[in-house]
Amino acid sequence: MHTREACLAADRQDPLAALKHQFDLPPGVIYLDGNSLGVLPKAARARSAEVIDQEWGVGLIRSWNTASWFDLPARLGDKLSRLIGANDGEVVVTDTTSLNLFKSLAAALRIQQQDHPERRVIVSERDNFPTDLYMIQGMIDLLQQGYQLRLIDDATPLEAALGDDVAVLLLSHVNYRTGYLYDMAATTALAHRHGILTLWDLAHAAGAVPVDLNGAEADFAVGCTYKYLNGGPGSPAFIWVAARHQDRFWQPLSGWWGHQRPFAMATDYQPASGIRRFLCGTQPIVSMSLIECGLDVALQADMTAVRDKSLALTDLFIELVEQRCADHPLTLVTPREHARRGSHVSFSHPQGFAVMQALIARGVIGDYREPEVLRFGVTPLYLGYADIWDAVDTLKDILDSGSWDRPEFHQRASVT
Amino acid sequence: MHTREACLAADRQDPLAALKHQFDLPPGVIYLDGNSLGVLPKAARARSAEVIDQEWGVGLIRSWNTASWFDLPARLGDKLSRLIGANDGEVVVTDTTSLNLFKSLAAALRIQQQDHPERRVIVSERDNFPTDLYMIQGMIDLLQQGYQLRLIDDATPLEAALGDDVAVLLLSHVNYRTGYLYDMAATTALAHRHGILTLWDLAHAAGAVPVDLNGAEADFAVGCTYKYLNGGPGSPAFIWVAARHQDRFWQPLSGWWGHQRPFAMATDYQPASGIRRFLCGTQPIVSMSLIECGLDVALQADMTAVRDKSLALTDLFIELVEQRCADHPLTLVTPREHARRGSHVSFSHPQGFAVMQALIARGVIGDYREPEVLRFGVTPLYLGYADIWDAVDTLKDILDSGSWDRPEFHQRASVT
Numbered sequence: 001m002h003t004r005e006a007c008l009a010a011d012r013q014d015p016l017a018a019l020k021h022q023f024d025l026p027p028g029v030i031y032l033d034g035n036s037l038g039v040l041p042k043a044a045r046a047r048s049a050e051v052i053d054q055e056w057g058v059g060l061i062r063s064w065n066t067a068s069w070f071d072l073p074a075r076l077g078d079k080l081s082r083l084i085g086a087n088d089g090e091v092v093v094t095d096t097t098s099l100n101l102f103k104s105l106a107a108a109l110r111i112q113q114q115d116h117p118e119r120r121v122i123v124s125e126r127d128n129f130p131t132d133l134y135m136i137q138g139m140i141d142l143l144q145q146g147y148q149l150r151l152i153d154d155a156t157p158l159e160a161a162l163g164d165d166v167a168v169l170l171l172s173h174v175n176y177r178t179g180y181l182y183d184m185a186a187t188t189a190l191a192h193r194h195g196i197l198t199l200w201d202l203a204h205a206a207g208a209v210p211v212d213l214n215g216a217e218a219d220f221a222v223g224c225t226y227k228y229l230n231g232g233p234g235s236p237a238f239i240w241v242a243a244r245h246q247d248r249f250w251q252p253l254s255g256w257w258g259h260q261r262p263f264a265m266a267t268d269y270q271p272a273s274g275i276r277r278f279l280c281g282t283q284p285i286v287s288m289s290l291i292e293c294g295l296d297v298a299l300q301a302d303m304t305a306v307r308d309k310s311l312a313l314t315d316l317f318i319e320l321v322e323q324r325c326a327d328h329p330l331t332l333v334t335p336r337e338h339a340r341r342g343s344h345v346s347f348s349h350p351q352g353f354a355v356m357q358a359l360i361a362r363g364v365i366g367d368y369r370e371p372e373v374l375r376f377g378v379t380p381l382y383l384g385y386a387d388i389w390d391a392v393d394t395l396k397d398i399l400d401s402g403s404w405d406r407p408e409f410h411q412r413a414s415v416t
Numbered sequence: 417m418h419t420r421e422a423c424l425a426a427d428r429q430d431p432l433a434a435l436k437h438q439f440d441l442p443p444g445v446i447y448l449d450g451n452s453l454g455v456l457p458k459a460a461r462a463r464s465a466e467v468i469d470q471e472w473g474v475g476l477i478r479s480w481n482t483a484s485w486f487d488l489p490a491r492l493g494d495k496l497s498r499l500i501g502a503n504d505g506e507v508v509v510t511d512t513t514s515l516n517l518f519k520s521l522a523a524a525l526r527i528q529q530q531d532h533p534e535r536r537v538i539v540s541e542r543d544n545f546p547t548d549l550y551m552i553q554g555m556i557d558l559l560q561q562g563y564q565l566r567l568i569d570d571a572t573p574l575e576a577a578l579g580d581d582v583a584v585l586l587l588s589h590v591n592y593r594t595g596y597l598y599d600m601a602a603t604t605a606l607a608h609r610h611g612i613l614t615l616w617d618l619a620h621a622a623g624a625v626p627v628d629l630n631g632a633e634a635d636f637a638v639g640c641t642y643k644y645l646n647g648g649p650g651s652p653a654f655i656w657v658a659a660r661h662q663d664r665f666w667q668p669l670s671g672w673w674g675h676q677r678p679f680a681m682a683t684d685y686q687p688a689s690g691i692r693r694f695l696c697g698t699q700p701i702v703s704m705s706l707i708e709c710g711l712d713v714a715l716q717a718d719m720t721a722v723r724d725k726s727l728a729l730t731d732l733f734i735e736l737v738e739q740r741c742a743d744h745p746l747t748l749v750t751p752r753e754h755a756r757r758g759s760h761v762s763f764s765h766p767q768g769f770a771v772m773q774a775l776i777a778r779g780v781i782g783d784y785r786e787p788e789v790l791r792f793g794v795t796p797l798y799l800g801y802a803d804i805w806d807a808v809d810t811l812k813d814i815l816d817s818g819s820w821d822r823p824e825f826h827q828r829a830s831v832t
Contacts (some may be wrong), residue, residue, distance in 0.1 A: 024469075040469075061452050135670065190690075233472055
């Protein structure tokens, strides 16, 4: 596709093209940041009015039963399970990804403590999303039981990091910065050969790439609903545990929602059977209810078609940047190999921050990640081929003209 | 006030009466469950549309800065601080009450570990809201460091429970079932004399009774925004720490939002200075934004006037029930003494469950708490004297007629 016309023709052939009409996209914007915050499903507007006016305003306390608020974490979990190769009763939507990491890490460590108490190393990746590392560090600091964090990096490849001293391997299925995609089945099998339990962070994978947790025989997983699943800003996260661990898992954030009989008001904690014991406290019902609108759109799309389009769009993005911006110091960060690529494309540029600000000012919204990385999320549910063309066209113009080099584009907000 | 007319006259004199017009109250309902889920502030409807349509739909990722989403936990915390005797920069709104208990308990235990490592007992109350006990139990089980939970009950009064082996005293300011109100200043002073740190659960106190955390020299506090503060179903909770502990506190749920520079993507966790280090992951922005609508109404009311009206209404409720329902086996559970009473009234009745279902069917919505307790929340911002009269009138009719004794009123929902 070397012309905009060819892109438009591809859009006309796109079997997923109609889905974008189920979202409200802001005018004048090409949104390449759906891997940070997904867009607004049109259905969310009516759903929020229903939850606020009727369920809260009129139903009030009765809505815990009549509007099934109590069931939301498990009901949304069942819907979400279809997108990640899980079964009904294996997923709940609740809390945040960071907190769910803490719960599942505690559960995995407890299983290992019982079976292999000598294993005191948690392996993760130096380039993992920082909160994953921070939560591990917090757990180690809290336990004071001699646990250590070992990081995979250039000096320590995955194979070298895994040994008989390792309890848990915690990886992101898709790397937040590079877009690198792990082979979940092969990596899990490798970990299992070493007696190691796996904990997968699906933040940049759920809804973005095919995920088959049960097929991969994974142990634990957590993830995010506000990126590719379009659940809304900060919408609650999810947590999955393999059925074979359901009778054994234990987690320390043992609030009343995870109790077998939350309203018996018993003095002692008795965990609910199944995945519900991963619940802790009362959930933010308005934010949580809106997740269903995004899930319902995602469930209309065949994941094979989503993956095909994602690869076609990321291929196109890479190809156009390399052809049309060849004179500029852009370096591809994302793997070229399809099997190793998630659904976003990253290029580094020495002035990445300013270039991204210039793009955003022109309505091409991607984001910037330290160091020097321009990150472009590719979301097949609402992006087309011509969008990619236009985005690269704008990038080319900004780079050719040098218009990124203005004072306002170098200015960093307090939080960026 | 022995007649409905006298109650109506009192309503006409009520300086807080106008505030109820800022809430949407369902027609035909007397809502005595605002201590479980507060009502809908009218402003929440427009605010939710703004957050969903504009901030999410149009602003998208930009809204983290342009709509100040990043600042919400601290900005709402500053507003809330005025209702609990705290200062700016001492409170954040985030996560759930259970999770905030875990964080502050960890912080308190860490301080004691450094100063008095021999203290390994956590004191709470057998009659405390169960999640408080469950979170302590989860922490003890996780740490495996010889911590113990000691419970205040009929056999072990507060004074007997506090000794040189105690690290932390965790109490609810107002008991969820009985409405018993602790003297926070005196109890904190007693704990401090024994070298014990205090952690107060304000779930049934914030917005309901005067709270003066700094005046009481308390150490830590957590609480709920969806009860008396009318933040919406499951809206995020809050956490407070005394300024003198701010440089020392540490908590293990160390997600990226509590990092000093969350977007530096550093490998190692470095806590933010101040209360922000109690943050963990990304917050549910829609639910969180609506909290402000409830807070804004609460901040219009003088807390002394709220307390006066609360006591007048709970006095009236007790008096009317004891006068008009004297033939029925109702026993007052709530303290008569003003200084020991929160803002709800509880009576036990051998058939409490069925009586409450009959009341709800007649539009008088309170709730039932094990064992046998009819609980009536009294919320001065939107309830009046005639509402109390009408509620007791309905209770009297249900008891006199025996109309509670129908099969449907004995039927328990899966979660009640």
